[in-house]
Amino acid sequence: MLTPNQLTGRSTAHVTTSPGLSDKLRLQETVWGAFLLMRKAASDDGIDMAIASAFRDFDRQRLIWNKKFNGELPLYSDRGERLDPQQLSAAQKIQAILTWSALPGASRHHWGTDFDVYDPRPFAHGSRRLELIADEYQDGGPCFDLYTWLQQHAASYGFFFPYARYQGGVAAEPWHLSYIDLAQPALEHLSVDLLYQTLAAIDEQELAGKELILEQLPEIKRNYIDAICPPGPPGETIWFG
Known part of the structure; x- marks a missing residue:
């Protein structure tokens, strides 16, 4: 079982790199094993698969959070519409951030069990940039074939989509x-x-909106951390939207 520091992204003792892949990507060893088996099976079916982001520590998540809260990175609605931070209260900013980014200390990426996956081939020549948006995984998008394959096979390797559909919390x-x-x-x-x-x-200066976050923590955990989509059986079709 993970320690409190590992659960909250304050330790890296539980994650490791994988030979032949970027040393910026870290996961638990068991997860690497399952991913590599899944990637090999996808390759055998003509599907390429790569990881865009794996383990993220507390400080990295905190940096993302603070930049969004302070207007240095954009905020979006659950429909992907850009929001004007000047028109939002602190509470509304927190909700907007949580729709697309986890609270520092509460990200599933802290655990070394979760990662973001994409098809690298359409982005190999630099003519387009991966954005990790839903359109890239829908019919006609550069990652649609990968997504279709994962719908059918990911569960066979122990993986599921915790955010398969919007349920009022995470997009x-x-x-x-x-x-x-x-x-x-x-x-x-x-x-x-x-x-x-x-x-x-x-420190209050190191986490934007800290006082309000602490006040809302039970609600945040219920709506944005615990509210995930349950895993389905292998081969089940998953709807995103």
Whole structure:
């Protein structure tokens, strides 16, 4: 079982790199094994698969959070419409950020069980840039064939889509895969108390909106952390939207 520091992204002892892949990508060793088997099976079917983002530590997640809260990165509605941060209250900013980015300390990417996957071939020559948006995974998009393959086969390798559809919390993320056998125990052990202790220890200047976040923490956990789509059986068609 992961330690409190590992659950909240404050330790990297549980993750490792994989030979032949970027040393910026880290996952738990068991997850690497399952991913490499899945990638080989996809390759045998003519599908290319790569990881855009894997483990992210607390500080990396905090940097993303602060930039969005402070207007240095854009905010979007659940429909992908760009929002004007000047027109949002602090509470509305927090909701907008949580729709697309996890709270520092609560990201599934902290656990080394989750990663974002894409087809690298359409982006290999630099003529287009991967954005990790739903259109890239829908019919006609550069990652549609990969997405279709994963719908049929990901569960056979122990993976599921925690954000398969929008449920009023996190937006649909057809690129986000999670290794169920290790991710589910991590989710069960990530308590409100642990999150409160982790965030309360951070200086107010280091986490934008900290006071309001702590006030809303039970609601945030219920709506944006616990509210995931359950895994389905192998071969089940998943709807994103």
